[in-house]
Amino acid sequence: xxxxxxxxHGYVEADALTLRLLDSxxxxxxxxxxxxxxxxxxxxxxxxxRFEHSLGTMHLSALMSGQLGLDRDETRLVTTAALLHDIGHxxxxxxxxxxxxxxxGRSHHQIDRLVREGTIAxxxxxxxxxxxxxxxxxxxxxxxxxxxxxxxxxxRMDYLMRDAHYTGVPYGTVDAHRLIRCAILTGSGIxxxxxxxxxxxxxxxxxxxxxxxxxxxxxSRIATSMFVHALREEVQNVRGAxxxxxxxxDDAACMExxxxxxxxxxRDLARRVYARDLYKRALYVGEDRVNAxxxxxxxxxxxxxxxxxxxxxxxxxxxxEVLVDIPRLPGTLSMEVRVRNSHAMVDIEEVSPLINTLNxxxxxxxxxxxxxxxxxxxxxxxxxxxxxxxxxxxxQDKLVVI
Numbered sequence: 001x002x003x004x005x006x007x008x009h010g011y012v013e014a015d016a017l018t019l020r021l022l023d024s025x026x027x028x029x030x031x032x033x034x035x036x037x038x039x040x041x042x043x044x045x046x047x048x049x050r051f052e053h054s055l056g057t058m059h060l061s062a063l064m065s066g067q068l069g070l071d072r073d074e075t076r077l078v079t080t081a082a083l084l085h086d087i088g089h090x091x092x093x094x095x096x097x098x099x100x101x102x103x104x105g106r107s108h109h110q111i112d113r114l115v116r117e118g119t120i121a122x123x124x125x126x127x128x129x130x131x132x133x134x135x136x137x138x139x140x141x142x143x144x145x146x147x148x149x150x151x152x153x154x155x156r157m158d159y160l161m162r163d164a165h166y167t168g169v170p171y172g173t174v175d176a177h178r179l180i181r182c183a184i185l186t187g188s189g190i191x192x193x194x195x196x197x198x199x200x201x202x203x204x205x206x207x208x209x210x211x212x213x214x215x216x217x218x219x220s221r222i223a224t225s226m227f228v229h230a231l232r233e234e235v236q237n238v239r240g241a242x243x244x245x246x247x248x249x250d251d252a253a254c255m256e257x258x259x260x261x262x263x264x265x266x267r268d269l270a271r272r273v274y275a276r277d278l279y280k281r282a283l284y285v286g287e288d289r290v291n292a293x294x295x296x297x298x299x300x301x302x303x304x305x306x307x308x309x310x311x312x313x314x315x316x317x318x319x320x321e322v323l324v325d326i327p328r329l330p331g332t333l334s335m336e337v338r339v340r341n342s343h344a345m346v347d348i349e350e351v352s353p354l355i356n357t358l359n360x361x362x363x364x365x366x367x368x369x370x371x372x373x374x375x376x377x378x379x380x381x382x383x384x385x386x387x388x389x390x391x392x393x394x395x396q397d398k399l400v401v402i
């Protein structure tokens with residue numbers, strides 16, 4: 001047994017199996033994949049990696065397994081899946097997820113190729129752990145999957161705590177130990193005893209407050225849109241460019257590849273992101289001013305690009321100087337709670353008056369972004385308003401709240 005010092009959880013125990021997995025190339029690569037993509041352009045301390053997050057998730061999964069009374073084999077399965085759950089991430093984590101899905105047909109949760117081949121497969125088989133079962137846990141297809149892939153999962157607990165620690169944003173406070181102590185394993189996944197409601201509310205509040213402050217900060221969204229466009233241009237216009245190869249790189253290798261691309265658009269965009277010479281917001285509006293539901297149809301980089309080209313044509317500016325950013329509308333926050341002195345299970349919104357308010361707040365936080373160079377902001381705003389039929393701001397919208 002080895003002890004690893006972690007800035008969030010203190011001391012994390014790593015047994016022989018964990019140490020062998022940590023030495024694999026797949027996990028060592030995560031030392032060079034930043035957790036929050038381009039959030040460090042806003043918060044200079046946000047340089048933490050998927051490697052340390054994976055260790056933290058494994059640590060919390062071990063605590064959760066003990067609370068749920070899992071046996072040794074089940075615990076080893078869950079902690080192994082927790083340690084490996086992010087090895088499928090592309091460069092800059094979620095930044096390149098849409099490109100991975102578009103050009104390779106897989107998401108970062110689909111790690112079967114990485115787990116079934118190479119040193120990881122041999123390590124798991126030597127320990128009597130089925131690689132297919134590990135993949136099922138990571139992909140959410142196993143009865144124990146909700147420990148790391150659900151409404152009350154240890155993955156979310158760790159990243160909220162870790163992201164708050166490294167950004168310095170004080171909203172990610174989560175009482176992980178209280179949540180774990182109140183966790184219950186049910187037929188539908190992890191639920192909560194009534195004594196954990198306040199801790200669960202705190203987690204959901206943290207998720208809600210961290211969205212606009214960190215995860216959807218406009219500077220990070222602009223840098224992401226620029227980098228995604230650069231990567232798509234590389235794949236589509238450079239002979240021999242292989243999307244599978246690009247998304248298997250680490251952050252530095254991918255950035256350097258794009259910065260020195262033979263394709264001028266890719267090269268310029270990558271260099272601008274690297275130097276933090278970013279596009280500006282021409283339009284940044286909420287669900288109250290656009291038809292957000294209609295924009296969600298066939299959502300993806302290709303749809304965003306077609307809208308960007310239409311706006312650029314209307315504005316009379318180069319197509320590559322307009323980017324459209326349409327985030328997915330946030331899902332409903334929910335989890336099951338077991339009521340005291342009863343075996344009845346209810347949704348948390350039935351026992352917590354905060355949840356409906358938080359769900360309304362998350363919808364109000366959603367923003368459609370149209371980004372362009374500083375010199376084109378005004379004409380692009382006018383063109384985007386016309387193409388997307390954006391509602392005009394009313395006097396009521398302009399009222400200042402004191």
